[in-house]
Amino acid sequence: MTHRAQLSSRRVFSGRVINLDVDRVRYPDGSEGELDIIRHPGASAIVPFLSDPAAENPQVLLIKQYRYATDGYLLEIPAGRLEPGEKPGDCARRELREETGCEAGSMRFMTSMWTTPGFTDERIHLFLASDLTQGETRREADEFMTVQPVFLTEALKMIERGDIQDAKTALGLLYAAGFLAGR
Amino acid sequence: MTHRAQLSSRRVFSGRVINLDVDRVRYPDGSEGELDIIRHPGASAIVPFLSDPAAENPQVLLIKQYRYATDGYLLEIPAGRLEPGEKPGDCARRELREETGCEAGSMRFMTSMWTTPGFTDERIHLFLASDLTQGETRREADEFMTVQPVFLTEALKMIERGDIQDAKTALGLLYAAGFLAGR
Numbered sequence: 001m002t003h004r005a006q007l008s009s010r011r012v013f014s015g016r017v018i019n020l021d022v023d024r025v026r027y028p029d030g031s032e033g034e035l036d037i038i039r040h041p042g043a044s045a046i047v048p049f050l051s052d053p054a055a056e057n058p059q060v061l062l063i064k065q066y067r068y069a070t071d072g073y074l075l076e077i078p079a080g081r082l083e084p085g086e087k088p089g090d091c092a093r094r095e096l097r098e099e100t101g102c103e104a105g106s107m108r109f110m111t112s113m114w115t116t117p118g119f120t121d122e123r124i125h126l127f128l129a130s131d132l133t134q135g136e137t138r139r140e141a142d143e144f145m146t147v148q149p150v151f152l153t154e155a156l157k158m159i160e161r162g163d164i165q166d167a168k169t170a171l172g173l174l175y176a177a178g179f180l181a182g183r
Numbered sequence: 184m185t186h187r188a189q190l191s192s193r194r195v196f197s198g199r200v201i202n203l204d205v206d207r208v209r210y211p212d213g214s215e216g217e218l219d220i221i222r223h224p225g226a227s228a229i230v231p232f233l234s235d236p237a238a239e240n241p242q243v244l245l246i247k248q249y250r251y252a253t254d255g256y257l258l259e260i261p262a263g264r265l266e267p268g269e270k271p272g273d274c275a276r277r278e279l280r281e282e283t284g285c286e287a288g289s290m291r292f293m294t295s296m297w298t299t300p301g302f303t304d305e306r307i308h309l310f311l312a313s314d315l316t317q318g319e320t321r322r323e324a325d326e327f328m329t330v331q332p333v334f335l336t337e338a339l340k341m342i343e344r345g346d347i348q349d350a351k352t353a354l355g356l357l358y359a360a361g362f363l364a365g366r
């Protein structure tokens with residue numbers, strides 16, 4: 001993407017997941033400066049409901065995943081990067097299938113969020129999946145995870161207690177709870 | 184921080200805000216691989232209440248901020264990076280003061296979240312500020328923002344409508360709404 005405020009851009013690192021650019025930028029007041037920016041293709045994340053989302057206290061499927069950056073395991077909703085040209089909804093279905101083995105009869109878009117706009121253009125697209133049918137998981141070689149069904153009310157308590165510490169997961173669950181409440 | 188799974192680490196970029204390391208890693212199954220990881224000092228973000236948070240429909244203070252990474256302006260809660268050795272609560276008070284000019288009579292910790300653990304060790308610490316008194320703002324040279332008071336119910340609708348698209352802001356507001364409801 002070319003930014004209107006971009007004067008020049010220099011790629012200083014190309015990785016498997018991220019690229020790092022140092023951009024010369026014109027700020028809104030006309031002044032100039034330099035910014036380090038992580039270029040990311042974007043991601044989709046899914047709150048998968050095991051039972052009817054409209055039921056009294058539905059169950060959601062969480063994933064306990066090894067995260068090197070946190071030096072341990074995190075409880076997360078299924079998620080993953082967009083492949084080149086892939087639509088967020090297609091990515092959501094693919095990641096749900098790969099990480100949990102489930103096909104979603106219904107995949108509803110909730111919202112899109114910038115994960116940390118101070119240093120990256122990564123955007124995450126949040127979906128609510130329901131009417132799941134179980135198939136086979138197919139994970140990438142560096143993905144270490146186990147699937148864990150949790151009642152939505154319990155998942156919300158885990159956010160409050162600090163047992164869920166992944167931003168997209170807390171956001172997806174809180175948003176889904178409000179979304180279902182028709183707020 | 185030394186990670187238990189870290190076999191070696193090579194710094195490939197040092198910036199003003201972020202550093203980028205390429206680490207050789209031992210995964211939980213004993214296999215090895217290479218990971219790109221953005222090292223970040225962490226940040227604090229504050230949901231500042233202009234009126235009594237326990238009141239019927241309190242007002243919060245949002246900031247409309249220019250974000251180069253998003254090619255435009257975002258509505259956000261006040262936030263910023265930890266300085267070396269700085270405690271999250273001190274950072275929260277400092278950032279609130281710098282960005283809004285307000286001193287908080289009460290600053291309550293809510294939770295900490297990993298912003299995007301797939302490629303960075305950035306953690307954000309969320310606080311709820313109240314009993315505000317107005318002082319002078321003092322922003323950094325590359326910060327372009329205006330302060331905007333919003334009713335909490337309206338802010339929650341803005342999340343739903345997609346007018347708030349910053350993850351920490353949506354998370355902070357949704358969390359604060361539940362925190363205050365005593366969930």
